[in-house]
Amino acid sequence: ASHHRLWSEIDNVVKQQVAWARLGVGESGTGWQLFAEDGEMRMYRREEEVDGMVVDPLKAVHIVKGITGHEVCHYFFSPQYRYDWETTLEQMTVLETISEDTCLFLQTHKRIWPASQRDVIFWSHLRHLPNDQDRDGPDIWTVVNHSTEHKDYPANAGKCVRIYLTVCMLCQTRVNPPKDGAPISRDDISCKITYCSVVNPGGWAPASVLRAVYKREYPKFLKRFTAYVTNQTKDKSIMF
Numbered sequence: 075a076s077h078h079r080l081w082s083e084i085d086n087v088v089k090q091q092v093a094w095a096r097l098g099v100g101e102s103g104t105g106w107q108l109f110a111e112d113g114e115m116r117m118y119r120r121e122e123e124v125d126g127m128v129v130d131p132l133k134a135v136h137i138v139k140g141i142t143g144h145e146v147c148h149y150f151f152s153p154q155y156r157y158d159w160e161t162t163l164e165q166m167t168v169l170e171t172i173s174e175d176t177c178l179f180l181q182t183h184k185r186i187w188p189a190s191q192r193d194v195i196f197w198s199h200l201r202h203l204p205n206d207q208d209r210d211g212p213d214i215w216t217v218v219n220h221s222t223e224h225k226d227y228p229a230n231a232g233k234c235v236r237i238y239l240t241v242c243m244l245c246q247t248r249v250n251p252p253k254d255g256a257p258i259s260r261d262d263i264s265c266k267i268t269y270c271s272v273v274n275p276g277g278w279a280p281a282s283v284l285r286a287v288y289k290r291e292y293p294k295f296l297k298r299f300t301a302y303v304t305n306q307t308k309d310k311s312i313m314f
């Protein structure tokens with residue numbers, strides 16, 4: 075693809091996020107604490123503060139039957155579906171479509187009492203990392219969202235406090251080919267999802283409130299989003 079002004083930053087952040095997402099949460103004692111479990115979904119966080127603000131990194135691992143990593147990343151990246159699954163979204167603007175796999179978003183999200191309302195500007199990049207180089211390597215689809223500036227929307231100019239985030243949705247598709255050589259159906263596929271997120275809430279917000287919001291919102295988001303993809307794809311041909 076023709077390189078654009080953000081290309082080198084995107085390439086560096088994507089490589090760093092893919093490496094980070096592929097690191098397991100290891101045995102207990104590595105600082106990751108399991109805080110939510112639901113079926114195949116496991117959510118971990120690390121308690122970290124920067125300048126007295128909670129920036130707890132989050133890592134969620136989920137295995138969903140019947141969908142592919144390409145499908146998960148397609149619905150996570152594409153703006154036209156976002157209001158369907160992002161329940162806390164109040165306003166989304168595509169500031170720039172930089173290429174067919176890279177967009178610039180401005181989003182305002184519903185206010186979390188007693189903190190002020192938040193907005194965020196981030197570039198979003200969809201990438202397929204095929205495993206052609208090493209035979210049994212993982213075939214990865216990923217979307218990385220990373221905060222950036224925009225000259226027309228300075229931080230904290232209006233009523234919203236600007237937040238800063240890096241999010242990685244990393245997917246690996248597993249196929250169990252049917253014994254009798256039949257064509258692959260949705261019963262023969264599953265997707266291993268690793269969702270990583272680090273959010274700096276910008277202005278001050280009480281640690282207890284933020285941690286309670288994260289504990290409630292992240293599991294709800296991942297369950298709702300993956301259910302949305304399952305429902306959107308169930309009668310469509312498989313997008314590998």
Ligand SMILES: Cc1cccc(-c2n[nH]cc2-c2ccc(F)c(-c3ccc(S(=O)(=O)CCO)cc3)c2)n1
Binds near residue numbers: 192
């Ligand atoms: C899933 C989740 C976790 C933690 C907090 C909340 C939440 N509750 N009420 C307001 C928000 C809120 C405030 C500001 C934000 F930037 C995002 C935000 C969350 C996720 C993403 S994303 O990049 O993962 C998906 C694109 O929207 C972007 C912004 C969410 N939602």
